[in-house]
Amino acid sequence: MDLGLTLTPLAYPPLSRAILGIEVLMYVTILGKQYQIKWVTYLGKAKRGYYVAGKCDDPTQQKKAIRIKKGQDPKTEFDATIHECLHAAAWWAAEEWVTDTATDLTEILWRLGYRKLENVDGKAGK
Numbered sequence: 869m870d871l872g873l874t875l876t877p878l879a880y881p882p883l884s885r886a887i888l889g890i891e892v893l894m895y896v897t898i899l900g901k902q903y904q905i906k907w908v909t910y911l912g913k914a915k916r917g918y919y920v921a922g923k924c925d926d927p928t929q930q931k932k933a934i935r936i937k938k939g940q941d942p943k944t945e946f947d948a949t950i951h952e953c954l955h956a957a958a959w960w961a962a963e964e965w966v967t968d969t970a971t972d973l974t975e976i977l978w979r980l981g982y983r984k985l986e987n988v989d990g991k992a993g994k
């Protein structure tokens with residue numbers, strides 16, 4: 869099944885990444901719309917004092933990004949990445965549906981052994 873997702877490695881000058889505190893590692897395409905994937909140090913605090921794990925820009929925006937907080941537990945980062953990609957694919961979907969679906973998909977893929985490769989952003993999964 870084609871999920872409409874493609875990954876394209878992207879090389880950015882290391883200096884600009886260091887200045888901005890942002891790593892832009894690749895572009896992804898979700899249902900024909902291109903997003904930058906960025907790992908960022910801080911996305912703000914959510915309700916109940918939790919840190920925001922990820923954010924997705926409105927698919928109708930011109931320059932769109934999916935931002936994932938750096939330094940999270942690998943499985944939490946995995947969940948956040950799926951969660952934000954689901955927002956991009958189903959912007960109309962309720963937060964609860966996105967959260968529950970991302971958590972279920974994370975659990976299935978995690979149990980099947982899927983992990984982030986060490987060379988993707990320099991951090992290995994567990």
Ligand SMILES: [Zn+2]
Pocket residue numbers: 951955963966967
């Ligand atoms: Zn969400």
